[in-house]
Amino acid sequence: MIDFFTKTLSNGLKVIVHPDNSTPIAAVNIMYNVGSKHENPNKTGFAHLFEHLMFGGSINIPVFDQPLTAVGGDNNAFTTNDLTNYYESVPAANIETAFWLESDRMLQLAFSKKSLDVQKKVVIEEFNQRYLNQPYGDVWLLLRPLAYKEHPYQWPTIGKSTKHIQDATLNDVKNFFYHHYAPNNAVLCVVGPVEPESVFSMVEKWFGPIEHRDVDQKPISPEPEQSEPRHLEVERDVPFNAIYKAYHMSKRNHPDYAPTDLLSDILSNGKSSRLYQHLVKEQQLFSTINAYITGDIENGLFVITGQLFDGVSYQAAEKAIDNELEKIIGGNITEYELQKVQNKFEANFIYDSTNALNKAMNLCYYEMLGDANMLNKEVEVYQQVTLQDISRVAAKLFRKTNCSTLYYKSKKS
Amino acid sequence: MAVHSLNRKIQPPQKAIDSVEIPNPLMENLPNGLKIAFLNSGDQDIVKLELIFRAGTRYQQKPIVAKASISQLIEGTASKSSKDISEFLDFTGSFIEFSNDRDFASVSTLTTNKHLKPILELLVEMLEQPTFPQSELDVYKKRGKQNLLVELEKVSTVARMNFFKKMFGENHPYGTYAIPSDYDLLNRDDIYSFHKAFHDISNAFLVVTGKLSDTEIDAIKNAFAQISSKHKVALSPINIANNKQSDKRIFSLKKDATQTAIRMGMPTIKRNHPDFIGLSVLNTILGGYFGSRLMQNIREEKGYTYGIYSTILPFEEVTVFLIASEVGKNFANQTITEIYNEIEKLKTSAITDNELNLVKNYLLGEILRTFDGPLALADSLSSLYQYNNFEIEFFEKTINTVNTITPKILQDIANKYLNTDNIVESIAGIID
Numbered sequence: 045m046i047d048f049f050t051k052t053l054s055n056g057l058k059v060i061v062h063p064d065n066s067t068p069i070a071a072v073n074i075m076y077n078v079g080s081k082h083e084n085p086n087k088t089g090f091a092h093l094f095e096h097l098m099f100g101g102s103i104n105i106p107v108f109d110q111p112l113t114a115v116g117g118d119n120n121a122f123t124t125n126d127l128t129n130y131y132e133s134v135p136a137a138n139i140e141t142a143f144w145l146e147s148d149r150m151l152q153l154a155f156s157k158k159s160l161d162v163q164k165k166v167v168i169e170e171f172n173q174r175y176l177n178q179p180y181g182d183v184w185l186l187l188r189p190l191a192y193k194e195h196p197y198q199w200p201t202i203g204k205s206t207k208h209i210q211d212a213t214l215n216d217v218k219n220f221f222y223h224h225y226a227p228n229n230a231v232l233c234v235v236g237p238v239e240p241e242s243v244f245s246m247v248e249k250w251f252g253p254i255e256h257r258d259v260d261q262k263p264i265s266p267e268p269e270q271s272e273p274r275h276l277e278v279e280r281d282v283p284f285n286a287i288y289k290a291y292h293m294s295k296r297n298h299p300d301y302a303p304t305d306l307l308s309d310i311l312s313n314g315k316s317s318r319l320y321q322h323l324v325k326e327q328q329l330f331s332t333i334n335a336y337i338t339g340d341i342e343n344g345l346f347v348i349t350g351q352l353f354d355g356v357s358y359q360a361a362e363k364a365i366d367n368e369l370e371k372i373i374g375g376n377i378t379e380y381e382l383q384k385v386q387n388k389f390e391a392n393f394i395y396d397s398t399n400a401l402n403k404a405m406n407l408c409y410y411e412m413l414g415d416a417n418m419l420n421k422e423v424e425v426y427q428q429v430t431l432q433d434i435s436r437v438a439a440k441l442f443r444k445t446n447c448s449t450l451y452y453k454s455k456k457s
Numbered sequence: 458m459a460v461h462s463l464n465r466k467i468q469p470p471q472k473a474i475d476s477v478e479i480p481n482p483l484m485e486n487l488p489n490g491l492k493i494a495f496l497n498s499g500d501q502d503i504v505k506l507e508l509i510f511r512a513g514t515r516y517q518q519k520p521i522v523a524k525a526s527i528s529q530l531i532e533g534t535a536s537k538s539s540k541d542i543s544e545f546l547d548f549t550g551s552f553i554e555f556s557n558d559r560d561f562a563s564v565s566t567l568t569t570n571k572h573l574k575p576i577l578e579l580l581v582e583m584l585e586q587p588t589f590p591q592s593e594l595d596v597y598k599k600r601g602k603q604n605l606l607v608e609l610e611k612v613s614t615v616a617r618m619n620f621f622k623k624m625f626g627e628n629h630p631y632g633t634y635a636i637p638s639d640y641d642l643l644n645r646d647d648i649y650s651f652h653k654a655f656h657d658i659s660n661a662f663l664v665v666t667g668k669l670s671d672t673e674i675d676a677i678k679n680a681f682a683q684i685s686s687k688h689k690v691a692l693s694p695i696n697i698a699n700n701k702q703s704d705k706r707i708f709s710l711k712k713d714a715t716q717t718a719i720r721m722g723m724p725t726i727k728r729n730h731p732d733f734i735g736l737s738v739l740n741t742i743l744g745g746y747f748g749s750r751l752m753q754n755i756r757e758e759k760g761y762t763y764g765i766y767s768t769i770l771p772f773e774e775v776t777v778f779l780i781a782s783e784v785g786k787n788f789a790n791q792t793i794t795e796i797y798n799e800i801e802k803l804k805t806s807a808i809t810d811n812e813l814n815l816v817k818n819y820l821l822g823e824i825l826r827t828f829d830g831p832l833a834l835a836d837s838l839s840s841l842y843q844y845n846n847f848e849i850e851f852f853e854k855t856i857n858t859v860n861t862i863t864p865k866i867l868q869d870i871a872n873k874y875l876n877t878d879n880i881v882e883s884i885a886g887i888i889d
Contacts, residue, residue, distance in 0.1 A: 062498075066498075066499050066500040066826070066830070067479075067829050067830060068478070068825050068829065069822075069825055069826060069829050075769075103465075104465040104466045105465070105466070109747055109748045110748055110815060111468050113746065113747075113748050113815050113816075113818070113819045114471065114815045114818050114819070115471050115472075115818060115822075116474050116815065116818045116819060116821050116822025116823075116825065117819075117822055118746075118747075118819075118822065118823070118826070121663070131656075133822075133826060135472075135474045135821075135825055136820055137472035137473075138471060138472055138474075138476070140469035141468060141469055141471070143469075144465070144468060144469050147465075148465055151465070161760075162757060162758065162760040163760070164760070165759075165760025165761070165785075166756055166757075166760050166762070166763055167763075168785075169716065169760070169761070169762050169783075169784070169785055170763040170765040171718055172715040172716045172783075172785065173763045173783050174762075174763075176715045177612065177714060177715045177716045177783070178611060179607055179610040179611065189821070191629060249463065250463070253463060277628075281610075281713060282607070282610065283603075283606045283607055283610060284603060284606070284607065313486070313547070314543060314547035315538065315539075315543035315546075315547070316544040316547040316548075317547070318542035321540065324600070325539075325593075325596055328596065328599065331599070331600045331603040331604065332600075332604075345605075351603070351607075353599065353603065354603065356726070380548075383548070384544075384547050384548045385547075387548055387549065388547055388548075388550040389550075389551045390550060391549070391550020391551070391569055392550065394501050394502065394503060394569055395501075395567065397500045397501050398499050398503060398830045398831060398832060399830060399832075400829070400830075404758070
């Protein structure tokens, strides 16, 4: 049980404090409800580029990093399709420095031309390093637009292409800031050896004076239901063939989410899982195989990815996957298997709870979904999933017309 | 509450980091030669066990044998099949993972207190009666070969391997690498012999962290005491030969690369050398944190890269000072020039008090983070065993040195140890 205290400032900022005396370090986490799904389709990659700019100085503080480092702190950030998250890990006595820094960049960025010019280059190198210069690195640049035709999940957070990043202007940066960065569009959480009242008063001091802002509430285009199987083949300079299959699944707050997550665990979480045992070890069709969910807030994807053993045909590989999925739809799962993935979920929950930063991120995330206390109920929600739930979501998911398949072929074969 | 006018230009008063609580593990020596360090930590019901053998690749006669030998322990025991073991681990939400490097091989276990007892029984059986089934080994070889072939497509992998080959020599225990076809030659007898020769309990050290009462401590001691030492393990020393060559650069072309990988560095003093902590502070200044000189220059000023860092990689017999980055394919030469410039600056001009204070405080925060929770503590204590003979005073010494070091001392250390003539450059990708 994670005990926490909450407060909402008059400008709309939600604040959560979870006292944890088992660590000398406090985690300060601030999550903004803005991600790449809020981007203009012609200016993609912007939420993430913006995250980089948040380290380029704010209205009153020329350099973000130095003052935090000087009090023993460390920090970083990440952007997803749904959200942007910033965090500091700092000796507990010095958390006020984190509030000072975070509140000033929430108040107003420096909007420096130099910072924009440099960070564009840095992000293009990140694009190269993560997506273009790695074997199989561009998979998500191919798979997303295959699976999504309308919804902004069709591009990855890095953006559709480096061109979009190159074209970003300072004016775009300003617009984005005032439409999405606001106390009323964020959740702040502190975990560590702290007193809630003292945290609340420091937060009031630094964040309280920031004005409530009108946040861009433009509706996000929903993805129409897929009506036929989609297929894409590409050839790349990689040593082995790989296959990717993506099925549309429920949104995060839907009752089907937990059974779908557990279904992916039954298929591929751990060495005892079905796909590893059957397709890697017994039939030796794949050198690696994985099933997982993208975990998005809106309707996400259930993905199966595998790298084929040399000499195995796509036909044999895909048939074997389909065969495993049909067994699940047919109800061929045991209580034992379900119990196993439920136990694993619970154990992972405990392991995650050893880390203050994990807890802070989770509390912010659940609060953004609607209620931070959902974190405490999550294990129970997963425990209550039944075999019928699993077969039901499997039947709904694994329809051919719900699937986008990518053959990522080796030029050599 | 009245809100006083707020001066946002001024940083809130900085509070000194209160005395750092140094971990104080309980030490046990079992009659079979196993040494155990127990550290009760955290408030969650978890137990982490890190069992470390001196059984790294430097001791193997054939490529991959050390790695296969430790990782195949989980593929079968006298009473359990590979499938039985993985079912059991998954059902209890426990993890047993294997890792190895040049010097060491480790079995790393994470479980919850309620499952500790059966996990210990499994660990003992794995160490005492592994069966190394041929069918499991066949899959391991097939997968290992394919994974290595994919790895070798990455410029970062090629640059790293070439770096160590160039520095130590490609037949040296610290410079040799397996090639894909080595997997074909791997056989069960070699693996089994290596296991018998090096995974002896007298050749091990165990670090245990998490929620530990007498119950857990006794259970762990009793379980490992059942294992008898079969023989004293013979550990042959290796020489760190001076492998100086006339050309210091190794280049590997990948013509369709969008980025070029750079690995540069040289062998240097061991972790237990009196100047090591000072050298670590210097490393932090150069490339050890986000605000470091290399990061500021190459990323934040010039935008050549997503990241650049320097580190001191520990080995048992030496450490390696290493600078690493992937840079845009047109920026490799400029980056290398800047790296040399930054090293030169450390030698010719003293660091300012301001920068030094910043780095000192950052490092004290880092030390707190390495003691933060059972998982971080297990890592710190494992390294302490591997590279500092488990001298717990090393932590105190580190804090004292960080607190008292001066710009003058750092400049002397730079001149003493950062001899650019010794630097090896490995580049993979494209260079003008």
